[in-house]
Amino acid sequence: MTGASGTVGRHLVPRLTAAAVRVRALTRDPERAKEQAGELVRGDLRDPESVAAAARGATAAFLVWPFPTVDGAEETVAALAGQVGRVVYLSSAAVRDVPGAGPQSPGRPDGEIEAMLVRSRVRHTVLRPYGFAANALRWAAEIRAEGVVRDYGGAAGLNPVDERDIAEVAARVLTGDGHDGARYVLTGPEALTRAEQVRIIGEAAGRPTRWEEIPRGAARERMLADGWPASIADGALDFLHARIGDPEPVTDTVRRVTGRRPRGFRDWAAEHAARFR
Ligand SMILES: NC(=O)c1ccc[n+]([C@@H]2O[C@H](COP(=O)([O-])OP(=O)(O)OC[C@H]3O[C@@H](n4cnc5c(N)ncnc54)[C@H](OP(=O)(O)O)[C@@H]3O)[C@@H](O)[C@H]2O)c1
Numbered sequence: 001m002t003g004a005s006g007t008v009g010r011h012l013v014p015r016l017t018a019a020a021v022r023v024r025a026l027t028r029d030p031e032r033a034k035e036q037a038g039e040l041v042r043g044d045l046r047d048p049e050s051v052a053a054a055a056r057g058a059t060a061a062f063l064v065w066p067f068p069t070v071d072g073a074e075e076t077v078a079a080l081a082g083q084v085g086r087v088v089y090l091s092s093a094a095v096r097d098v099p100g101a102g103p104q105s106p107g108r109p110d111g112e113i114e115a116m117l118v119r120s121r122v123r124h125t126v127l128r129p130y131g132f133a134a135n136a137l138r139w140a141a142e143i144r145a146e147g148v149v150r151d152y153g154g155a156a157g158l159n160p161v162d163e164r165d166i167a168e169v170a171a172r173v174l175t176g177d178g179h180d181g182a183r184y185v186l187t188g189p190e191a192l193t194r195a196e197q198v199r200i201i202g203e204a205a206g207r208p209t210r211w212e213e214i215p216r217g218a219a220r221e222r223m224l225a226d227g228w229p230a231s232i233a234d235g236a237l238d239f240l241h242a243r244i245g246d247p248e249p250v251t252d253t254v255r256r257v258t259g260r261r262p263r264g265f266r267d268w269a270a271e272h273a274a275r276f277r
Pocket of ligand 1: 009
């Protein structure tokens with residue numbers, strides 16, 4: 001496993017060990033990750049030799065590529081593909097399949113990594129989640145301090161997917177058959193505007209919480225001041241603008257793969273309420 005300590009991976013490790021799968025996790029810092037179940041191996045995703053050494057003898061690998069560019073990815077994908085029979089890659093719903101051109105995600109590495117997996121000829125399955133429910137934790141400090149989130153795009157309709165559902169799907173794919181070549185687009189059960197998400201968090205936390213819309217230009221200035229590259233900030237703002245009046249879709253993939261309804265944002269907010277108080 002790569003990304004075992006991450007937002008999705010930390011829910012995947014216990015699911016795999018519960019299914020009697022032996023897990024070996026690559027981490028940059030085994031000391032920091034030592035509470036985690038399974039065997040820990042020091043390594044770096046950008047050091048393909050360490051990736052190959054960690055994967056030696058494994059039957060399958062869970063791959064994350066948590067970087068903004070593909071620099072070094074081809075070597076790492078090749079190193080993994082040379083060791084394991086199967087790869088499950090945590091991609092994103094930003095990837096589109098373009099006839100004749102393959103998976104594409106302009107400005108993001110996910111599409112190119114998917115293409116590398118195809119070229120490597122390793123058996124693989126791709127998970128393409130929409131935004132994680134856990135992204136709402138970015139609002140926690142503002143909500144705790146003032147009970148308000150000031151941002152652009154409150155009317156943008158997003159469909160947050162619970163990271164535990166992504167882990168559940170990954171566990172099913174890693175431990176079951178019939179998933180080779182699948183591209184699983186994962187969503188929650190319903191689209192909600194960002195302002196609705198903030199209201200739901202307030203209800204769960206037991207305190208009034210509201211959205212305060214700010215102009216796009218002000219949001220952009222703040223992002224640049226926070227160190228976002230202009231192209232990424234503009235891409236994120238364009239994305240939100242496009243979702244106003246055209247919310248993200250709902251897929252039935254979580255239910256098809258796990259047999260269960262996807263967890264809703266209200267459940268997620270209730271379980272994480274303490275983080276917003
Ligand atoms: N957030 C979203 O809404 C969203 C939506 C769709 C797709 N995604 C995709 O999800 C992926 C991130 O997954 P996540 O959120 O579960 O992870 P995360 O919480 O961002 O954690 C990053 C993980 O990557 C590992 N890592 C970071 N740099 C590393 C390096 N140089 N070498 C080895 N390991 C390294 C970390 O392990 P150690 O610290 O233990 O080394 C950690 O486990 C990204 O590719 C992102 O595009 C995110």
